[in-house]
Amino acid sequence: MIESLVTQLEKQHLIAAFALVGATMYVSYLISAKLTRGRVHGSAIAIMAGLALAYFGGIHTGGTKGLADISLFAGLGLMGGGMLRDLAIIATAYGVRFQEIREAGISGIVALFLGVLVSFVAGVAVAYAFGYRDPVSLTTIGAGTVTYIVGPIAGASIGASSEIIALSIAAGLFKSILVMVMTPMAARYIGLDNPRSAMIFGGLMGTTSGVAAGLAATDPKLVPYGAMTATFYTGLGALLAPSVLYIGVRAIF
Amino acid sequence: MVIYGVALLAGCMLVGLWAGDVLGMLLGVESNVGGVGIAMLMLIFLGGYLMDKKKMPPSTESGITFWNGMYIPIVVAMAASQNVAAAFDGGMIALLASLVAVVASFALVPFLNRLGRKSDATQPTPETPPTKPAVSKEPSAQAARSRGTLVSAPSRSPTRHAR
Numbered sequence: 001m002i003e004s005l006v007t008q009l010e011k012q013h014l015i016a017a018f019a020l021v022g023a024t025m026y027v028s029y030l031i032s033a034k035l036t037r038g039r040v041h042g043s044a045i046a047i048m049a050g051l052a053l054a055y056f057g058g059i060h061t062g063g064t065k066g067l068a069d070i071s072l073f074a075g076l077g078l079m080g081g082g083m084l085r086d087l088a089i090i091a092t093a094y095g096v097r098f099q100e101i102r103e104a105g106i107s108g109i110v111a112l113f114l115g116v117l118v119s120f121v122a123g124v125a126v127a128y129a130f131g132y133r134d135p136v137s138l139t140t141i142g143a144g145t146v147t148y149i150v151g152p153i154a155g156a157s158i159g160a161s162s163e164i165i166a167l168s169i170a171a172g173l174f175k176s177i178l179v180m181v182m183t184p185m186a187a188r189y190i191g192l193d194n195p196r197s198a199m200i201f202g203g204l205m206g207t208t209s210g211v212a213a214g215l216a217a218t219d220p221k222l223v224p225y226g227a228m229t230a231t232f233y234t235g236l237g238a239l240l241a242p243s244v245l246y247i248g249v250r251a252i253f
Numbered sequence: 254m255v256i257y258g259v260a261l262l263a264g265c266m267l268v269g270l271w272a273g274d275v276l277g278m279l280l281g282v283e284s285n286v287g288g289v290g291i292a293m294l295m296l297i298f299l300g301g302y303l304m305d306k307k308k309m310p311p312s313t314e315s316g317i318t319f320w321n322g323m324y325i326p327i328v329v330a331m332a333a334s335q336n337v338a339a340a341f342d343g344g345m346i347a348l349l350a351s352l353v354a355v356v357a358s359f360a361l362v363p364f365l366n367r368l369g370r371k372s373d374a375t376q377p378t379p380e381t382p383p384t385k386p387a388v389s390k391e392p393s394a395q396a397a398r399s400r401g402t403l404v405s406a407p408s409r410s411p412t413r414h415a416r
Contacts, residue, residue, distance in 0.1 A: 021326045021333075043325045050332030058338025068334035080330030086289050088327045090266050091320035093293035094300050101297075111365050115358055122354035130346045145350045166339075170347035173340035178355045180332065190362040200365045204358040208289070209335070213328045220325065228290045235277055235286030 010071050017075030024049055044184045044217035051177060089212060089231075092224040101228065104199040108229045111203030116237045119146045119206070120245050123171060128253075135250040137164045142249070143241035144168020145175060147207050150237035157242040176210035183214025192218060195225040202226030206233030258316020261303075265295040 009016045028049055029042035036045075054066025063069030068077030078084070101108075123145025124138045132138055140160040144151025144167065151168030154160075160168075183192070183201075191197050192215075202211045202225065211230040215222045266289075273288020280286060300317070303309045340347065 017330055018326075021330050024329060024333075025326060043329070046325070046329045047332045050329045051335065051337055053333045054335045055337040055341070057333070058336060064336045064339065066334045066337055073333075076330045077334045080327055080332070080334045084323075084327055085331055086270070086292075087262065087266055088320050088324040089289055090269070090292045090296055091262055091317050092324055093296045094262075094314075094317045094321060096293075096297050098294075098297055098301070101294075107365055107368065110368075111361075114361060114365070118357050118361065119354035122357055123350040126346060126350040126353055141346070141350060144347075145354045167347055170340050170342060170344075171350045173336055174347050175351035175355055177335070177337065177340060178351055182355060182359070186359050190359055191366055192362065197362060197366045201362050204361055204365070205355070209328075209331055212324075213332060216325050216328050223324065224293060228293050231273075231289040231293075232287035235273070235280075238277075239280055239286075 006072065010074070013073075013075030014078050015075070017073065017079040020073065020076070021079065041184055041217050043220075044181075047180055047213050047217055051180070085209075085212070089208075089223070089227045092220075092227065096224050101195075101199070101225070104196040104225070107196070108199040108203045111200040112206075112229060112232055112236055115204035115206050115233060116146055116240055117245075118204070119175070120237075120241065123168075124249060133253060135246065135253050136160050138253060139241065139246045139249045140164045140168045141171060142245065143237065144171040146172070146237040146241060147234050148172025148176070149234050150241050153238045154241040154246070158246055172207070176207040179205050179207055179210030180213040180217070183210075184217040187218040192222070195222065198222035198225035199229045202229035203233065206230055206237065208234070255312055255316040255319075258309075258313040258318075259320070260316075261299065261313075262296065262317050262320060265292045265299065268292065269295055 025042070025046050028046035032042035032045050050067075057067030057070055057073070058064070061069040065077050067073045068075075068080070120142040123142035126145075127138050127141040132141065136155075136158050137160060139158060140151060140155035141164065143154035144165075148169045149172070151172050152165050155165040155168055187193065190201075192201055198215060201215070205211050205214075205226075208227060208230045211226045212223060215226045269290075269292025270285060270288035272291045273285040276286040276288075276291075296317075300309065
């Protein structure tokens with residue numbers, strides 16, 4: 001009996017993921033309403049629950065996809081994977097007024113460049129403080145702090161060791177987790193309540209998953225604006241890190 | 254039909270991601286440059302255009318709004334399939350590097366917000382008439398308004414229509 005249920009859940013993995021996420025959302029919104037009286041948004045709790053589950057999933061299986069590595073929950077990987085995520089992010093743009101985007105356009109572009117630079121410098125500075133001195137390692141860790149996609153791209157093109165690349169990925173992963181968790185808390189203090197600041201925010205943070213989840217937990221109306229600029233960030237980082245930024249690091253160290 | 258909306262969304266995504274790949278190749282980067290952002294812009298323009306032409310009946314729209322509504326659950330599934338354990342394996346240096354980066358970036362948001370507002374205030378006026386998309390842009394804004402959007406000062410409030 002139980003075995004056949006498990007078999008079905010494994011076979012219909014995407015459907016099982018819908019049910020599981022639905023249940024998680026229900027419990028999270030219940031906790032939000034009853035325990036925090038709506039002060040912590042239900043989606044913020046749901047995202048943190050997701051991260052916690054991913055941690056235990058990762059520990060349990062030693063895999064790289066969090067809870068999705070447990071075959072029972074494999075559907076989560078498909079549901080939360082790049083394909084459906086991008087589709088849903090694009091869908092949020094429907095009904096957005098182009099005027100809003102144009103008005104924040106220039107600040108959005110400035111935010112993109114500044115965001116890549118600030119994260120890179122932060123990563124390099126911390127790596128330096130921890131005793132790294134060679135430009136290749138410093139650049140790779142800095143690039144990983146930009147996003148966990150830029151780290152490996154930069155590291156591979158300038159010849160970093162695999163431990164350094166792994167470290168850079170970890171820095172990028174932490175960044176996206178921190179943005180997910182901290183955005184709803186910080187939103188009020190940084191004026192994150194309108195499309196314009198959301199676009200600037202997306203450009204500065206860059207991690208699409210972090211921005212998307214952080215804004216969803218803050219105010220879902222802001223998601224398309226933040227996501228729009230954030231999707232240019234990784235490309236810009238991949239462009240700058242192994243070239244201009246690497247040359248800069250080499251000139252200094 | 255619902256599928257028309259889903260197909261429009263899918264078409265925008267495919268063209269946008271392809272354009273992002275081409276852009277990445279042209280720039281010599283092994284990465285997609287803004288594919289999702291390009292797709293979003295396409296959906297804004299195409300959706301706005303079709304809305305004006307009265308080619309977006311509610312059933313077609315629901316094909317897009319469904320995926321819009323699935324957004325947060327998908328993000329929760331994404332969170333649950335992140336490599337959180339690996340992040341913790343990276344230890345203090347990874348945590349500190351990202352914490353410094355995130356806090357510094359947070360601090361820059363209000364700064365850029367103020368900075369941009371001044372320079373942008375002088376921008377839109379000369380820019381509006383000559384650009385070609387302006388033709389489809391204006392009516393789409395009107396359409397959005399007539400469909401129950403908040404009409405407001407341009408830069409302040411969220412103006413997507415509430416569903």
